[in-house]
Amino acid sequence: MCGIYGSTIKYSPKQVNNKLTRTAFRGPDNLQFDYFGQNNNTVILGHNRLSIIDLDPRSNQPLTYKHVHIVFNGEIYNFKNLKKDLTNKDYHFNTTSDTEVICAAYLEYGEAFVSKLNGMFAFVIYDTKKEQLFGARDRLGQKPFYYSLSEIGFEFASQLASIQLYKTNLSISQEAISYYLAWGNIPDPLSIFNEINKLEAGYYFTLNLKTNQFLKKQYWDLPQNTPSFTGTYNNAKEELSHILQDACKIRLFADVPVGVFLSGGVDSSSIAALARLATNSNIKTFSVKFNEKGFDESAYAQQVANHLNTDHHVINCNYSEGLKLINDFSYYYDEPFADASAIPSMLLAKHTKKHVTVALSGDGGDESFLGYTRYKWMKQVQPLYKIPKPVRELAANIIHSMPYYKLKTLAKGLKCHSLNDLYLSICTGIDNSWFNGEAYKQINEINYLNHSNKNLLERISDFDLKTYLNWDINTKVDRATMTYSLEARAPLLDYRIVEFARRLPTGFKYHNGNQKRILKDVLYQHVPKRIFNRPKAGFTMPFSKWFRSELKNYVLDNLTEKQLNRIPNINTKDVTTCINQHMNGNWNHYPLIWKLLVLKQWLDNNSNGYPVK
Template sequence: MCGIAGFWHPNSQGRYDGAAALTRMNNTILRRGPDDAGAWDNGAGLFLGHRRLAIVDLSSAGHQPMTSPTGRYVIVFNGEIYNFQALRKSLDALHTSPLPWRGHSDTEVMLAAFEHWGITETLRQLVGMFAIAVWDRSRETLTLARDRIGEKPLYYGVKNGALLFASELQALNAHPSFDAQVSRDSLALLLKFAYVPAPHSIYDGVHKLPPGTWIEIDRDAVENGMLGEPQKYWELPAQTGAPLSDADAIDQLHELMRTTIRDQMVADVPLGAFLSGGIDSTLIVSLMQSLSTQKVKTFTIGFDNPGYNEAEHAKAVARHLGTDHTELYVTGADALNVVPKLPDIYGEPFADSSQIPTYLVSQLARSHVTVSLSGDAGDELFGGYNRYQFLPKVWQKLNRIPGPVRKLASRVIETASPNRWDTIASGLNPLIPANLRVRLPGDKLHKLAGVMRHDTASEMYNHVVSQWQNASDVVIGSSLSPIARFESGDFASWMMRQDTLTYLPDDILAKVDRAAMAVSLETRVPFLDHRIVEFASTLPMSLKIRDGNTKWILRQLLYQYVPRELIERPKMGFGIPLHDWLRGPLRDWAESLLDPQRLAREGYFIPEAIRAVWERHLRGQGNFQQQLWPVLMFQAWLDQK
């Protein structure tokens, strides 16, 4: 796990000190690699920089930038290749005698593979997470590549004649040629989704390399500022029903998970895992412990607010599995202290509020280990989100009701605030069995009302995943691209695919990567081994959602390790009471960022639209944290830009 940065500026000699510019870029990502730094240049305007967090081969043999045995390729690489030992054996077998390896790093193996198979074929053989920049001296081309699902970030763009690339936006900003304006379309996307989706970034002309792609760049492309489109070396398979029995499917997944986790537990530094006590993290830890001769180190944070605390569940799981468990209870003040750090941690505006507990649990883990495995991606791959059940049922029923009737019913529901509906529901609770009572009924009713207004299934999905329904009407001078369309097939499968391609890499994985890297912790996500992703895509929906149970196949596998009663409980998000904080301890901070004169002066938002939502939130007329947090994160980012 590391950070990379670099630039290619033909004919730049004499304009500025290239080595000093690279050092400034490298220094901005120090936290991604505090153990070592490296630099290389070709004497003609190409500079490659690297920050190293040493995980495998802690010796100088793992130093980057690294050159291939013949000298043809030079690489900077962020990530881990889990099958590098198998690739090394394959490469040795292709020669009459073993290759003269300098060490046992995955970087060295990758370079040797480039020389034998070429770059694109090697990418197809890699199992792991990575962002790569590799210079081909023979062809004088630079190739940028990113792992299949997007665990590792990579930004790039041409600014004032220089191609800039790095793991984080701050590094690009540190280059003397960087001069970019905020993209208003990207700002509208931020308000809509709470993140800026690839290939966009918050800046005009700066892109995120999409997952599963590579792009080859030559001198003419840099000088003309025309880089071309990234090429795919991998694509998420289409959902197809697999002719497997339940038992065979569970056994195959079990073996895949064991193989993947065994590979991902290889490290020359202390290793542990996040444990929330939910299905996904519990399964990862269960398999880790079954494969380990020592107690696995597990980490959980707890909150004093019972509505947001999973620590007791995690402790019970840890006790059953026999892990070396560490928990830390944090106060609201501890969490609030993270807020001022968020713009620097994330580099570009990012507004998933679970970024705060993610940072805190990463900080806890880093005080004990250097690598932590995570249970992320189980929801997207195996049907964990409520919308995968809720929306198909709602669409099937509402589609039978004429549009005008649906829209009238929607308006009737919205005549009362969510709080008013909560009050009405609480009065009816004595008449409703406890198992049928709904948490936050007002919010759920308003969400249903929003869904009822739409005429297609894809519009309903788009509504559910959007924070601001009219984001382009709030951001001055912006527009949004048409939404993805569901045409036919299984609606739940389509939603899962959309989430895997967008929400997973650009929200979940970005959140975990930046939070962990802020404390120099490497995170690994076993569910994202592409073989597991491909296997999940072949499974019929009946193996993912059955009899109202989400992640059915994961549950069956987990029951082999943990009693049902330890994990069978309502899903609890990894969240914080942000709606209360915005009315309380964060109110003054938010008020200053949402000052109407400031908003008008900056010229990004229509002040009246923002203020109307803020004032409704303060009056308790609803929970508008999802709309407000993206605006606040952008405003806070502007202060530090």
């Protein structure tokens, strides 16, 4: 895992070096770039390397294979099988890395080769014969890809900050801020700047250097009409177990130490169990401990670690270290990003890096196997939406008059026009008058939520995978781990598991309120069920308490009326009311407060010279 950069704009060597140095934390083992080109076309390719496979300098990038040059971020887990097939077709290799295999596969299979890759990746190939750039991003968006295309030229990078440097024509996107206020992140293909975009997950592009024609194409999407699984539940459990074991095994391959993030929940415990099964070594596991009551799940992780006999490490999250990460947040998450669990994720990565260079995570289980608490809640309220809307509104008015904020939230939900609108409200938190506009609904991914051939749970599962997982979880994990030059790998995001889960009957995943049923039953073959007889917990910071105590002055000093007036599409008076409600303990508005603090910090660090349009 690394950082990539490239441009057809003729930056000087010093400027290119500075652009790569800005994100050198992504790959501190080697910084390298070179100029390529013919017929007056100049292509700069640059790379920050985090050495994982084939530590020899021969695998440094940019890497040249025949007439193509490549910069690549990520891992191709099935590269050995691909390499064997290509060797049989008379391709020869000078390294043991997966990077050369990408180049050979491109030459052999053309653009369609991307579908043969099982991995997380973002790369660009410069084909000197075709005078073309070819780039792609993995199916589920685990690796980032930013780009800018104008009459001046084309520029791309793993992080926005590298493109931003020396860019004189940027403007802050009011539309992106609106989306951020709703989603807590900036959805693909937007970025915080109007002139910079993200390549969507599951897409590749070509750029003809002679004509400057840029074309992008989707090569993968969630299966919508695939044949349903026809075997028994036990057949499905056996097949899932087989795929999961292989997904873990291929992600354990590295020439550096590998560990596992272990929260003690079903997903990470499944990965730890299967990783332990796949290796003879004593696997290292890592969890975070909070001192605040109701936030500490480390005891459950310790139980799993004890049962699996792992070398377990517990990382204490203290207030002072957390505050430092908050102050540095916008440097590493270089556009506004409001998932508060990014802070403990950074802390976990920071201390895990002291022991390993690669860590397996449990990300992806909730989306594919219906694990989020809100899924159960949506299932429970579904019958209410058969009641005529006027009747629901009357009931909502009565409930809203009660003093408890959770009941007031329920009342607002009952007023939603449909279950889909209700789910959007849950995902975005847009159920208050503080936000102006409907932009948060104007996303292409809404089609997954509105799909007519799937039931409610399957629709919201697909929607979350295309939105929350892609825009939030994968962004959080990439930035948190790469801040400390740690590679995170997610076996549950193996596309074979994602596709298999969508073939399964809903009852195999959610049965009589039992969420992640089949995944749990696979886990219980390795870890006792009794350890998991507890409510599901999230991975969050105790910000709701800190904002009323240690961070109260920090909040009030940063979110003054003057500061709030700088932010488009909010009602300053209503936001101030929300802040006061939180401080008084009458309502939990910490997600809104954190969202505004992050945005304010980013604007403070970036707004000089950038107009808002």
